[in-house]
Amino acid sequence: MGTIRYIGLFIALACLYTGRASEVADTFIQEVSSGIDVYPHHRDRQPMYMALRNNAILDVAIVPNLSFEVAIAGRWSVSASWMHAWWSGGHKFWRIYGGEAEGRYWFGNAARRKPLTGHHIGVFGTLFTYDLKPGSVGVQSPTGTGGGGVSYGYSFPVAPRLNIDLNIGIGFLVGKYTKYEYKCGGYACTGGHYLRYFGPVKAEVSIVWLFGYGNRNDMAGK
Numbered sequence: 001m002g003t004i005r006y007i008g009l010f011i012a013l014a015c016l017y018t019g020r021a022s023e024v025a026d027t028f029i030q031e032v033s034s035g036i037d038v039y040p041h042h043r044d045r046q047p048m049y050m051a052l053r054n055n056a057i058l059d060v061a062i063v064p065n066l067s068f069e070v071a072i073a074g075r076w077s078v079s080a081s082w083m084h085a086w087w088s089g090g091h092k093f094w095r096i097y098g099g100e101a102e103g104r105y106w107f108g109n110a111a112r113r114k115p116l117t118g119h120h121i122g123v124f125g126t127l128f129t130y131d132l133k134p135g136s137v138g139v140q141s142p143t144g145t146g147g148g149g150v151s152y153g154y155s156f157p158v159a160p161r162l163n164i165d166l167n168i169g170i171g172f173l174v175g176k177y178t179k180y181e182y183k184c185g186g187y188a189c190t191g192g193h194y195l196r197y198f199g200p201v202k203a204e205v206s207i208v209w210l211f212g213y214g215n216r217n218d219m220a221g222k
Contacts, residue, residue: 045213045214046213047212047213047214047215048212048213048214048215049070049071049077049114049115049116049210049212049214049215050068050069050070050071050210050211050212050215051068051069051070051116051163051208051209051210051211051215052066052067052068052069052208052209052211053066053067053068053069053079053081053165053204053206053207053208053209054066054067054206054207055067055204055205055206056205056206056207057203057204057205058083061085062085062087062094063083063084063085063096064083064084064085065081065082065083065084066081066082067079067080067081067082067100067206068080068081069104069116071115071116075105075106075107075111075115076103076104076105076106077103077104077106077115077116077120078101078102078103078104079101079102079103079104080099080100080101081099081100081101081102082097082098082099083096083097083098083099083128084096084097085097091133091182092133092134092135093131093132093133093138094132094133094134095130095131095132096128096129096130096131096132097128097129097130098126098127098128098129098144098145099126099127099128100124100125100126100127100202101124101125101126102122102123102124102125102151103122103123103124104120104121104122104151105120105121105122106118106119106120107119107120107121110156113218114217114218115215116155116163116208116210116215117155117156117157117163117217118154118155118156119152119153119154120151120152120153120154120155120167121150121151121152122150122151122152122153122167122169123148123149123150123151124148124149124150124151124169124171124202125146125147125148126146126147126148126173126201126202127144127145127146128141128144128145129141129142129143129144129145130145133180133182136181136182137179137180137181137190138179138180138181138182139177139178139179139180140177140178140180141175141176141177141178141195142178143175143176144175145173145174145175145177145195146173146174146175147171147172147173147174147197147201148171148172149169149170149171149172149201149202150169150170150171151167151168151169151170151202152167152168153165153166153167153168153204154166155208157217157219159217159219160216160217160219161209161210161211161215161216161217162207162208162209162210162217163207163208163210163217164205164206164207164208165204165205165206165208166204166205166206167202167203167204167206168200168202168203168204169200169201169202169203170199170200170201171198171201172196172197172198172201173195173197173201174194174195174196174197175194175195176192176193176194176195177192177193177194177195178191178192178193179191179192179193
């Protein structure tokens with residue numbers, strides 16, 4: 001009999017809770033549909049403008065990549081990027097990994113209306129290593145290659161939480177690299193070199209996912 005009483009008490013509490021939950025849910029729906037601010041404390045919450053970028057040009061080159069960006073101090077933003085490809089087979093190699101840091105300044109009418117949108121100029125630095133052998137001769141940079149430069153781009157909205165970012169960078173790259181071949185069952189070095197390059201160093205056509213409180217595009221005029 002004691003067990004039956006406990007079961008009956010549990011069922012009674014469950015019914016009471018279910019009825020109360022239904023009442024609360026109905027009240028919430030009525031307040032939302034009537035335009036009442038259900039969470040008034042959110043009005044004092046500051047927006048946070050952050051984004052994740054993926055460069056489709058590197059994707060086409062089979063180099064997975066991802067960038068994280070956050071808006072700071074008005075029209076400024078900072079970002080950190082990483083790429084990593086480690087493919088090989090049949091004495092063919094396609095290996096490259098490294099990172100980049102960039103600071104951007106956003107300007108123009110679109111940037112005034114919303115952070116991380118519109119024209120931007122930036123300064124960046126990069127460090128990466130690679131081992132690329134798509135044919136009979138390969139090149140590798142086991143000690144790393146570094147560089148930096150300036151960039152210009154434009155980011156425009158395509159959905160409430162999505163932008164397309166077009167970006168190009170000009171700068172320099174320096175580092176040691178080695179050429180090698182696979183012959184007679186082994187790898188033979190054919191010479192060491194030192195890279196000193198100045199010119200275009202990056203191009204981006206990036207899909208940008210916007211996230212953070214209040215970080216949405218106004219698509220009313222689109």
